[in-house]
Amino acid sequence: MNNIKYKCMKCGTCCFEVHGSLGKKRIPLYPEEVNELIKLAEKYDLKFNVIEDLVFPDILNQKILVLTYRIILDNENQCCPFYKKKVGCIIHNEKPLACQAYPLALKRIDAFRFELSIDPLCNFVIERYEELKNIDLEKLKIIFEDEYPKAEKFYRKNKNLQFEIRRLEVENKIKIPREIEINNYNTFLKEWEREDIII
Numbered sequence: 001m002n003n004i005k006y007k008c009m010k011c012g013t014c015c016f017e018v019h020g021s022l023g024k025k026r027i028p029l030y031p032e033e034v035n036e037l038i039k040l041a042e043k044y045d046l047k048f049n050v051i052e053d054l055v056f057p058d059i060l061n062q063k064i065l066v067l068t069y070r071i072i073l074d075n076e077n078q079c080c081p082f083y084k085k086k087v088g089c090i091i092h093n094e095k096p097l098a099c100q101a102y103p104l105a106l107k108r109i110d111a112f113r114f115e116l117s118i119d120p121l122c123n124f125v126i127e128r129y130e131e132l133k134n135i136d137l138e139k140l141k142i143i144f145e146d147e148y149p150k151a152e153k154f155y156r157k158n159k160n161l162q163f164e165i166r167r168l169e170v171e172n173k174i175k176i177p178r179e180i181e182i183n184n185y186n187t188f189l190k191e192w193e194r195e196d197i198i199i
C-alpha cells in the first residue's frame with residue numbers, strides 16, 4: 001500500500017461514455033470553462049456541445065441558475081470531442097478542472113453537498129480497488145500527489161458556488177425552493193431563462 005503512486009495508464013477510458021447500469025458520464029464544466037472550450041473547439045474545428053448539469057430554479061426572478069454544465073459525448077465514438085486516438089487529450093494543458101483532478105472527483109450527496117472521492121471507473125483505480133477503497137485523506141494526498149491539489153481547487157470552487165447561492169438567498173436576491181414538485185420543476189426548466197453563476 002505504501003508504495004502505490006498514481007500513474008495514468010493513458011487508456012482513455014475516462015474520456016468515453018459509460019454504458020450499462022452506471023448512468024451517463026459526467027464531465028462537469030463551469031460556465032467560464034465552457035466558453036474556453038467553445039473557443040478551443042473552434043480552433044480545432046470540432047463539434048462541441050454541452051448540457052446543463054447542476055441547476056437551481058430561482059422562483060423569485062423566474063430563472064434557472066446554472067452552476068455547471070457537462071460535455072455531451074454523442075459523436076460516433078461516444079467520447080469527448082477533444083479525445084483523439086493515439087494522441088489522447090489534445091487540450092491537455094487547457095483541460096477543465098474536473099479532468100485535471102481525475103481520477104479524484106466530487107461525488108454529489110445532494111444539491112448543496114459534495115464530497116471528494118476516487119472515481120471507481122478509472123482503470124488504475126479498478127486495478128487497485130481493494131487497496132484504495134478505504135484509504136484515508138493523508139494516504140490519498142500521497143498516492144495522488146499531483147491530482148490532489150487540483151481536486152482541492154475543484155472542491156473549493158464548488159463550495160464557493162454554493163456559498164454564492166446562499167449569499168444571494170440571504171440578501172433576498174434569489175429564492176431557491178428546498179422542495180419542489182417534479183411537474184413544476186419541469187415546467188420551469190422548459191419556460192424560464194437561464195443565468196450562469198460565475199464566481
Ligand code: SF4
Pocket residue numbers: 014015027080081082083084088089090091092095096099
Ligand atoms: S477534456 Fe481531455 S481529458 Fe477531459 S474528457 Fe476531454 S479529452 Fe478527456
Ligand code: SF4
Pocket residue numbers: 007008009010011012013014015102103121122123124125
Ligand atoms: S481511466 Fe484512469 S488510467 Fe485511464 S486514462 Fe483515464 S485517468 Fe488515466
